[in-house]
Amino acid sequence: MKLYSRPLSPYSARVRVALYHKGIDVEYVVPEMGWSKDPGFLAVSALGRIPVLVLDDGTTLVESGPIVEYLDDARPEPAMRPADPAARARLRAFTQIVEHDVMATMMTVFGQVYAKQDHAAAMARLTExxxxxxRMLEETPGVTIADAMLVPTRFNLDSLQRFAGMPGLLDPFPKIEAYRKKIDATPALARVWRELEEGLVAFMAWLAKQPAPQ
Ligand SMILES: N[C@@H](CCC(=O)N[C@@H](CS)C(=O)NCC(=O)O)C(=O)O
Incomplete structure:
Protein backbone atom coordinates (compact mmCIF):
# COMPACT_ATOMS: atom_id res chain seq x y z
CA MET A 1 0.00 0.00 0.00
CA LYS A 2 1.01 3.60 -0.58
CA LEU A 3 -0.02 6.64 1.51
CA TYR A 4 0.15 10.16 0.10
CA SER A 5 0.75 12.20 3.21
CA ARG A 6 2.63 15.23 4.54
CA PRO A 7 4.01 15.43 8.11
CA LEU A 8 1.98 18.53 9.10
CA SER A 9 -1.28 17.53 7.38
CA PRO A 10 -3.70 16.84 10.26
CA TYR A 11 -5.85 14.55 8.15
CA SER A 12 -2.83 12.55 7.01
CA ALA A 13 -1.65 12.39 10.63
CA ARG A 14 -4.97 10.80 11.52
CA VAL A 15 -4.28 7.93 9.11
CA ARG A 16 -0.68 7.56 10.30
CA VAL A 17 -1.94 7.03 13.88
CA ALA A 18 -3.87 3.97 12.65
CA LEU A 19 -0.94 2.65 10.58
CA TYR A 20 1.59 3.01 13.42
CA HIS A 21 -0.75 1.64 16.06
CA LYS A 22 -1.52 -1.43 13.96
CA GLY A 23 2.08 -1.84 12.79
CA ILE A 24 1.11 -1.67 9.11
CA ASP A 25 3.99 -0.87 6.76
CA VAL A 26 3.16 1.25 3.74
CA GLU A 27 5.18 3.28 1.25
CA TYR A 28 4.95 7.00 2.11
CA VAL A 29 4.73 9.53 -0.69
CA VAL A 30 5.21 13.18 0.32
CA PRO A 31 3.81 15.34 -2.49
CA GLU A 32 5.60 18.59 -3.33
CA MET A 33 4.05 21.89 -2.18
CA GLY A 34 1.30 22.81 -4.65
CA TRP A 35 0.36 19.14 -4.96
CA SER A 36 -3.34 19.94 -5.02
CA LYS A 37 -3.10 21.38 -8.53
CA ASP A 38 -0.41 19.04 -9.83
CA PRO A 39 -1.77 17.02 -12.80
CA GLY A 40 0.24 13.95 -11.70
CA PHE A 41 -1.37 14.04 -8.25
CA LEU A 42 -4.83 14.85 -9.66
CA ALA A 43 -4.54 11.68 -11.73
CA VAL A 44 -4.17 9.77 -8.43
CA SER A 45 -6.94 11.68 -6.66
CA ALA A 46 -9.24 14.10 -8.47
CA LEU A 47 -10.02 15.85 -5.17
CA GLY A 48 -6.45 17.12 -5.01
CA ARG A 49 -6.34 16.45 -1.28
CA ILE A 50 -4.27 14.30 1.01
CA PRO A 51 -4.39 11.73 2.52
CA VAL A 52 -4.83 9.19 -0.25
CA LEU A 53 -4.30 5.48 0.38
CA VAL A 54 -3.58 3.38 -2.70
CA LEU A 55 -4.15 -0.32 -2.12
CA ASP A 56 -1.96 -3.04 -3.65
CA ASP A 57 -4.63 -3.73 -6.31
CA GLY A 58 -4.63 -0.03 -7.30
CA THR A 59 -7.86 0.89 -5.49
CA THR A 60 -7.68 4.50 -4.30
CA LEU A 61 -9.20 5.51 -0.96
CA VAL A 62 -9.73 9.14 0.05
CA GLU A 63 -11.03 10.93 3.19
CA SER A 64 -9.11 10.31 6.38
CA GLY A 65 -12.04 9.04 8.50
CA PRO A 66 -13.09 6.32 6.04
CA ILE A 67 -9.42 5.39 5.46
CA VAL A 68 -8.94 4.84 9.20
CA GLU A 69 -12.11 2.73 9.33
CA TYR A 70 -10.96 0.76 6.27
CA LEU A 71 -7.67 -0.02 8.04
CA ASP A 72 -9.56 -1.07 11.17
CA ASP A 73 -11.81 -3.35 9.06
CA ALA A 74 -8.97 -4.76 6.98
CA ARG A 75 -6.61 -5.30 9.95
CA PRO A 76 -8.92 -5.64 12.95
CA GLU A 77 -6.18 -6.19 15.56
CA PRO A 78 -5.63 -4.15 17.65
CA ALA A 79 -9.19 -2.88 17.26
CA MET A 80 -9.74 0.88 17.22
CA ARG A 81 -13.54 0.64 17.66
CA PRO A 82 -15.63 -1.26 20.23
CA ALA A 83 -17.70 -4.21 19.01
CA ASP A 84 -20.89 -3.07 20.75
CA PRO A 85 -23.01 -1.16 18.15
CA ALA A 86 -24.13 1.61 20.53
CA ALA A 87 -20.62 2.17 21.91
CA ARG A 88 -19.32 2.22 18.33
CA ALA A 89 -21.91 4.82 17.30
CA ARG A 90 -21.05 6.98 20.32
CA LEU A 91 -17.36 6.84 19.49
CA ARG A 92 -18.04 7.78 15.87
CA ALA A 93 -20.25 10.65 17.02
CA PHE A 94 -17.51 11.98 19.29
CA THR A 95 -14.94 11.62 16.51
CA GLN A 96 -17.19 13.52 14.10
CA ILE A 97 -17.79 16.32 16.60
CA VAL A 98 -14.03 16.74 17.10
CA GLU A 99 -13.53 16.71 13.31
CA HIS A 100 -16.27 19.15 12.34
CA ASP A 101 -16.80 21.36 15.38
CA VAL A 102 -13.17 21.68 16.46
CA MET A 103 -10.71 20.79 13.71
CA ALA A 104 -12.60 22.23 10.73
CA THR A 105 -13.57 25.35 12.67
CA MET A 106 -10.00 25.80 13.88
CA MET A 107 -8.75 25.64 10.27
CA THR A 108 -11.16 28.49 9.47
CA VAL A 109 -9.81 30.49 12.43
CA PHE A 110 -6.21 29.87 11.30
CA GLY A 111 -7.04 31.10 7.78
CA GLN A 112 -8.82 34.21 9.06
CA VAL A 113 -6.07 35.09 11.55
CA TYR A 114 -3.43 34.68 8.83
CA ALA A 115 -5.45 36.83 6.42
CA LYS A 116 -6.02 39.40 9.23
CA GLN A 117 -9.81 38.94 8.90
CA ASP A 118 -12.44 39.09 11.63
CA HIS A 119 -12.50 35.64 13.25
CA ALA A 120 -14.91 36.28 16.15
CA ALA A 121 -17.74 34.15 14.73
CA ALA A 122 -15.45 31.20 13.96
CA MET A 123 -13.86 31.52 17.44
CA ALA A 124 -17.30 31.36 19.04
CA ARG A 125 -18.04 28.16 17.08
CA LEU A 126 -14.65 26.75 18.08
CA THR A 127 -15.27 27.47 21.77
CA GLU A 128 -18.61 25.70 21.51
CA ARG A 135 -17.90 17.15 28.02
CA MET A 136 -17.61 13.99 25.88
CA LEU A 137 -13.90 13.23 26.24
CA GLU A 138 -13.46 9.98 28.13
CA GLU A 139 -10.28 8.30 29.25
CA THR A 140 -10.11 5.25 27.01
CA PRO A 141 -7.46 2.56 27.18
CA GLY A 142 -5.56 1.78 23.98
CA VAL A 143 -5.90 3.74 20.77
CA THR A 144 -9.29 4.39 19.16
CA ILE A 145 -10.47 6.16 16.02
CA ALA A 146 -11.11 9.16 18.30
CA ASP A 147 -7.43 9.26 19.28
CA ALA A 148 -6.52 9.33 15.59
CA MET A 149 -8.58 12.54 15.30
CA LEU A 150 -7.62 13.99 18.67
CA VAL A 151 -3.82 13.94 18.20
CA PRO A 152 -3.66 16.37 15.25
CA THR A 153 -6.51 18.39 16.76
CA ARG A 154 -4.66 18.80 20.06
CA PHE A 155 -1.48 19.69 18.16
CA ASN A 156 -3.26 22.40 16.16
CA LEU A 157 -4.80 23.78 19.34
CA ASP A 158 -1.27 24.26 20.70
CA SER A 159 -0.31 25.99 17.45
CA LEU A 160 -3.34 28.26 17.69
CA GLN A 161 -2.37 29.24 21.24
CA ARG A 162 1.22 29.88 20.16
CA PHE A 163 0.86 31.61 16.82
CA ALA A 164 -2.51 33.30 16.95
CA GLY A 165 -1.96 35.11 20.25
CA MET A 166 -4.40 32.93 22.16
CA PRO A 167 -2.49 31.66 25.22
CA GLY A 168 -4.79 30.10 27.78
CA LEU A 169 -7.30 28.97 25.13
CA LEU A 170 -7.41 25.54 26.77
CA ASP A 171 -7.53 26.76 30.39
CA PRO A 172 -11.32 26.20 30.66
CA PHE A 173 -10.91 22.70 29.20
CA PRO A 174 -8.75 20.65 31.62
CA LYS A 175 -9.52 17.26 30.01
CA ILE A 176 -8.44 18.48 26.57
CA GLU A 177 -5.34 20.09 28.11
CA ALA A 178 -4.46 16.86 29.97
CA TYR A 179 -5.02 14.70 26.87
CA ARG A 180 -1.42 15.58 25.96
CA LYS A 181 -0.31 13.10 28.68
CA LYS A 182 -1.94 10.19 26.84
CA ILE A 183 -0.17 11.26 23.65
CA ASP A 184 3.23 11.29 25.37
CA ALA A 185 2.58 7.90 26.98
CA THR A 186 1.40 6.11 23.82
CA PRO A 187 4.10 5.28 21.24
CA ALA A 188 1.97 5.57 18.06
CA LEU A 189 0.47 8.87 19.21
CA ALA A 190 3.83 10.28 20.36
CA ARG A 191 5.40 9.37 17.01
CA VAL A 192 2.73 11.26 15.08
CA TRP A 193 3.04 14.24 17.46
CA ARG A 194 6.81 14.36 16.76
CA GLU A 195 6.17 14.25 13.01
CA LEU A 196 3.70 17.12 13.34
CA GLU A 197 6.34 19.13 15.23
CA GLU A 198 8.93 18.46 12.53
CA GLY A 199 6.39 19.32 9.84
CA LEU A 200 5.59 22.60 11.59
CA VAL A 201 9.27 23.62 11.69
CA ALA A 202 9.59 22.89 7.95
CA PHE A 203 6.33 24.72 7.19
CA MET A 204 7.37 27.84 9.16
CA ALA A 205 10.65 27.95 7.21
CA TRP A 206 8.67 27.72 3.95
CA LEU A 207 6.15 30.32 5.10
CA ALA A 208 8.90 32.80 5.97
CA LYS A 209 9.91 32.80 2.32
CA GLN A 210 6.39 33.55 1.03
CA PRO A 211 5.12 37.08 0.27
CA ALA A 212 3.10 38.54 3.19
CA PRO A 213 -0.71 38.51 2.74
CA GLN A 214 -2.15 41.91 1.62
N1 LIG B 1 -11.93 15.81 4.66
C1 LIG B 1 -10.62 15.53 4.15
C2 LIG B 1 -9.75 16.75 4.31
C3 LIG B 1 -8.40 16.58 3.62
C4 LIG B 1 -7.66 17.90 3.50
O1 LIG B 1 -8.23 18.99 3.64
N2 LIG B 1 -6.36 17.79 3.25
C5 LIG B 1 -5.56 18.98 3.05
C6 LIG B 1 -4.21 18.82 3.74
S1 LIG B 1 -4.43 18.68 5.49
C7 LIG B 1 -5.29 19.15 1.57
O2 LIG B 1 -4.97 18.22 0.89
N3 LIG B 1 -5.43 20.38 1.11
C8 LIG B 1 -5.15 20.74 -0.25
C9 LIG B 1 -6.25 21.52 -0.82
O3 LIG B 1 -7.36 21.48 -0.27
O4 LIG B 1 -5.98 22.18 -1.81
C10 LIG B 1 -10.04 14.31 4.89
O5 LIG B 1 -10.48 14.06 6.01
O6 LIG B 1 -9.17 13.61 4.35
Whole structure:
Protein backbone atom coordinates (compact mmCIF):
# COMPACT_ATOMS: atom_id res chain seq x y z
CA MET A 1 0.00 0.00 0.00
CA LYS A 2 1.01 3.60 -0.58
CA LEU A 3 -0.02 6.64 1.51
CA TYR A 4 0.15 10.16 0.10
CA SER A 5 0.75 12.20 3.21
CA ARG A 6 2.63 15.23 4.54
CA PRO A 7 4.01 15.43 8.11
CA LEU A 8 1.98 18.53 9.10
CA SER A 9 -1.28 17.53 7.38
CA PRO A 10 -3.70 16.84 10.26
CA TYR A 11 -5.85 14.55 8.15
CA SER A 12 -2.83 12.55 7.01
CA ALA A 13 -1.65 12.39 10.63
CA ARG A 14 -4.97 10.80 11.52
CA VAL A 15 -4.28 7.93 9.11
CA ARG A 16 -0.68 7.56 10.30
CA VAL A 17 -1.94 7.03 13.88
CA ALA A 18 -3.87 3.97 12.65
CA LEU A 19 -0.94 2.65 10.58
CA TYR A 20 1.59 3.01 13.42
CA HIS A 21 -0.75 1.64 16.06
CA LYS A 22 -1.52 -1.43 13.96
CA GLY A 23 2.08 -1.84 12.79
CA ILE A 24 1.11 -1.67 9.11
CA ASP A 25 3.99 -0.87 6.76
CA VAL A 26 3.16 1.25 3.74
CA GLU A 27 5.18 3.28 1.25
CA TYR A 28 4.95 7.00 2.11
CA VAL A 29 4.73 9.53 -0.69
CA VAL A 30 5.21 13.18 0.32
CA PRO A 31 3.81 15.34 -2.49
CA GLU A 32 5.60 18.59 -3.33
CA MET A 33 4.05 21.89 -2.18
CA GLY A 34 1.30 22.81 -4.65
CA TRP A 35 0.36 19.14 -4.96
CA SER A 36 -3.34 19.94 -5.02
CA LYS A 37 -3.10 21.38 -8.53
CA ASP A 38 -0.41 19.04 -9.83
CA PRO A 39 -1.77 17.02 -12.80
CA GLY A 40 0.24 13.95 -11.70
CA PHE A 41 -1.37 14.04 -8.25
CA LEU A 42 -4.83 14.85 -9.66
CA ALA A 43 -4.54 11.68 -11.73
CA VAL A 44 -4.17 9.77 -8.43
CA SER A 45 -6.94 11.68 -6.66
CA ALA A 46 -9.24 14.10 -8.47
CA LEU A 47 -10.02 15.85 -5.17
CA GLY A 48 -6.45 17.12 -5.01
CA ARG A 49 -6.34 16.45 -1.28
CA ILE A 50 -4.27 14.30 1.01
CA PRO A 51 -4.39 11.73 2.52
CA VAL A 52 -4.83 9.19 -0.25
CA LEU A 53 -4.30 5.48 0.38
CA VAL A 54 -3.58 3.38 -2.70
CA LEU A 55 -4.15 -0.32 -2.12
CA ASP A 56 -1.96 -3.04 -3.65
CA ASP A 57 -4.63 -3.73 -6.31
CA GLY A 58 -4.63 -0.03 -7.30
CA THR A 59 -7.86 0.89 -5.49
CA THR A 60 -7.68 4.50 -4.30
CA LEU A 61 -9.20 5.51 -0.96
CA VAL A 62 -9.73 9.14 0.05
CA GLU A 63 -11.03 10.93 3.19
CA SER A 64 -9.11 10.31 6.38
CA GLY A 65 -12.04 9.04 8.50
CA PRO A 66 -13.09 6.32 6.04
CA ILE A 67 -9.42 5.39 5.46
CA VAL A 68 -8.94 4.84 9.20
CA GLU A 69 -12.11 2.73 9.33
CA TYR A 70 -10.96 0.76 6.27
CA LEU A 71 -7.67 -0.02 8.04
CA ASP A 72 -9.56 -1.07 11.17
CA ASP A 73 -11.81 -3.35 9.06
CA ALA A 74 -8.97 -4.76 6.98
CA ARG A 75 -6.61 -5.30 9.95
CA PRO A 76 -8.92 -5.64 12.95
CA GLU A 77 -6.18 -6.19 15.56
CA PRO A 78 -5.63 -4.15 17.65
CA ALA A 79 -9.19 -2.88 17.26
CA MET A 80 -9.74 0.88 17.22
CA ARG A 81 -13.54 0.64 17.66
CA PRO A 82 -15.63 -1.26 20.23
CA ALA A 83 -17.70 -4.21 19.01
CA ASP A 84 -20.89 -3.07 20.75
CA PRO A 85 -23.01 -1.16 18.15
CA ALA A 86 -24.13 1.61 20.53
CA ALA A 87 -20.62 2.17 21.91
CA ARG A 88 -19.32 2.22 18.33
CA ALA A 89 -21.91 4.82 17.30
CA ARG A 90 -21.05 6.98 20.32
CA LEU A 91 -17.36 6.84 19.49
CA ARG A 92 -18.04 7.78 15.87
CA ALA A 93 -20.25 10.65 17.02
CA PHE A 94 -17.51 11.98 19.29
CA THR A 95 -14.94 11.62 16.51
CA GLN A 96 -17.19 13.52 14.10
CA ILE A 97 -17.79 16.32 16.60
CA VAL A 98 -14.03 16.74 17.10
CA GLU A 99 -13.53 16.71 13.31
CA HIS A 100 -16.27 19.15 12.34
CA ASP A 101 -16.80 21.36 15.38
CA VAL A 102 -13.17 21.68 16.46
CA MET A 103 -10.71 20.79 13.71
CA ALA A 104 -12.60 22.23 10.73
CA THR A 105 -13.57 25.35 12.67
CA MET A 106 -10.00 25.80 13.88
CA MET A 107 -8.75 25.64 10.27
CA THR A 108 -11.16 28.49 9.47
CA VAL A 109 -9.81 30.49 12.43
CA PHE A 110 -6.21 29.87 11.30
CA GLY A 111 -7.04 31.10 7.78
CA GLN A 112 -8.82 34.21 9.06
CA VAL A 113 -6.07 35.09 11.55
CA TYR A 114 -3.43 34.68 8.83
CA ALA A 115 -5.45 36.83 6.42
CA LYS A 116 -6.02 39.40 9.23
CA GLN A 117 -9.81 38.94 8.90
CA ASP A 118 -12.44 39.09 11.63
CA HIS A 119 -12.50 35.64 13.25
CA ALA A 120 -14.91 36.28 16.15
CA ALA A 121 -17.74 34.15 14.73
CA ALA A 122 -15.45 31.20 13.96
CA MET A 123 -13.86 31.52 17.44
CA ALA A 124 -17.30 31.36 19.04
CA ARG A 125 -18.04 28.16 17.08
CA LEU A 126 -14.65 26.75 18.08
CA THR A 127 -15.27 27.47 21.77
CA GLU A 128 -18.61 25.70 21.51
CA UNK A 129 -16.90 22.70 19.84
CA UNK A 130 -14.30 22.62 22.62
CA UNK A 131 -17.10 22.66 25.21
CA UNK A 132 -18.70 19.59 23.60
CA UNK A 133 -15.34 17.85 23.30
CA UNK A 134 -14.50 18.52 26.96
CA ARG A 135 -17.90 17.15 28.02
CA MET A 136 -17.61 13.99 25.88
CA LEU A 137 -13.90 13.23 26.24
CA GLU A 138 -13.46 9.98 28.13
CA GLU A 139 -10.28 8.30 29.25
CA THR A 140 -10.11 5.25 27.01
CA PRO A 141 -7.46 2.56 27.18
CA GLY A 142 -5.56 1.78 23.98
CA VAL A 143 -5.90 3.74 20.77
CA THR A 144 -9.29 4.39 19.16
CA ILE A 145 -10.47 6.16 16.02
CA ALA A 146 -11.11 9.16 18.30
CA ASP A 147 -7.43 9.26 19.28
CA ALA A 148 -6.52 9.33 15.59
CA MET A 149 -8.58 12.54 15.30
CA LEU A 150 -7.62 13.99 18.67
CA VAL A 151 -3.82 13.94 18.20
CA PRO A 152 -3.66 16.37 15.25
CA THR A 153 -6.51 18.39 16.76
CA ARG A 154 -4.66 18.80 20.06
CA PHE A 155 -1.48 19.69 18.16
CA ASN A 156 -3.26 22.40 16.16
CA LEU A 157 -4.80 23.78 19.34
CA ASP A 158 -1.27 24.26 20.70
CA SER A 159 -0.31 25.99 17.45
CA LEU A 160 -3.34 28.26 17.69
CA GLN A 161 -2.37 29.24 21.24
CA ARG A 162 1.22 29.88 20.16
CA PHE A 163 0.86 31.61 16.82
CA ALA A 164 -2.51 33.30 16.95
CA GLY A 165 -1.96 35.11 20.25
CA MET A 166 -4.40 32.93 22.16
CA PRO A 167 -2.49 31.66 25.22
CA GLY A 168 -4.79 30.10 27.78
CA LEU A 169 -7.30 28.97 25.13
CA LEU A 170 -7.41 25.54 26.77
CA ASP A 171 -7.53 26.76 30.39
CA PRO A 172 -11.32 26.20 30.66
CA PHE A 173 -10.91 22.70 29.20
CA PRO A 174 -8.75 20.65 31.62
CA LYS A 175 -9.52 17.26 30.01
CA ILE A 176 -8.44 18.48 26.57
CA GLU A 177 -5.34 20.09 28.11
CA ALA A 178 -4.46 16.86 29.97
CA TYR A 179 -5.02 14.70 26.87
CA ARG A 180 -1.42 15.58 25.96
CA LYS A 181 -0.31 13.10 28.68
CA LYS A 182 -1.94 10.19 26.84
CA ILE A 183 -0.17 11.26 23.65
CA ASP A 184 3.23 11.29 25.37
CA ALA A 185 2.58 7.90 26.98
CA THR A 186 1.40 6.11 23.82
CA PRO A 187 4.10 5.28 21.24
CA ALA A 188 1.97 5.57 18.06
CA LEU A 189 0.47 8.87 19.21
CA ALA A 190 3.83 10.28 20.36
CA ARG A 191 5.40 9.37 17.01
CA VAL A 192 2.73 11.26 15.08
CA TRP A 193 3.04 14.24 17.46
CA ARG A 194 6.81 14.36 16.76
CA GLU A 195 6.17 14.25 13.01
CA LEU A 196 3.70 17.12 13.34
CA GLU A 197 6.34 19.13 15.23
CA GLU A 198 8.93 18.46 12.53
CA GLY A 199 6.39 19.32 9.84
CA LEU A 200 5.59 22.60 11.59
CA VAL A 201 9.27 23.62 11.69
CA ALA A 202 9.59 22.89 7.95
CA PHE A 203 6.33 24.72 7.19
CA MET A 204 7.37 27.84 9.16
CA ALA A 205 10.65 27.95 7.21
CA TRP A 206 8.67 27.72 3.95
CA LEU A 207 6.15 30.32 5.10
CA ALA A 208 8.90 32.80 5.97
CA LYS A 209 9.91 32.80 2.32
CA GLN A 210 6.39 33.55 1.03
CA PRO A 211 5.12 37.08 0.27
CA ALA A 212 3.10 38.54 3.19
CA PRO A 213 -0.71 38.51 2.74
CA GLN A 214 -2.15 41.91 1.62
N1 LIG B 1 -11.93 15.81 4.66
C1 LIG B 1 -10.62 15.53 4.15
C2 LIG B 1 -9.75 16.75 4.31
C3 LIG B 1 -8.40 16.58 3.62
C4 LIG B 1 -7.66 17.90 3.50
O1 LIG B 1 -8.23 18.99 3.64
N2 LIG B 1 -6.36 17.79 3.25
C5 LIG B 1 -5.56 18.98 3.05
C6 LIG B 1 -4.21 18.82 3.74
S1 LIG B 1 -4.43 18.68 5.49
C7 LIG B 1 -5.29 19.15 1.57
O2 LIG B 1 -4.97 18.22 0.89
N3 LIG B 1 -5.43 20.38 1.11
C8 LIG B 1 -5.15 20.74 -0.25
C9 LIG B 1 -6.25 21.52 -0.82
O3 LIG B 1 -7.36 21.48 -0.27
O4 LIG B 1 -5.98 22.18 -1.81
C10 LIG B 1 -10.04 14.31 4.89
O5 LIG B 1 -10.48 14.06 6.01
O6 LIG B 1 -9.17 13.61 4.35
Missing amino acids: GLRHTE
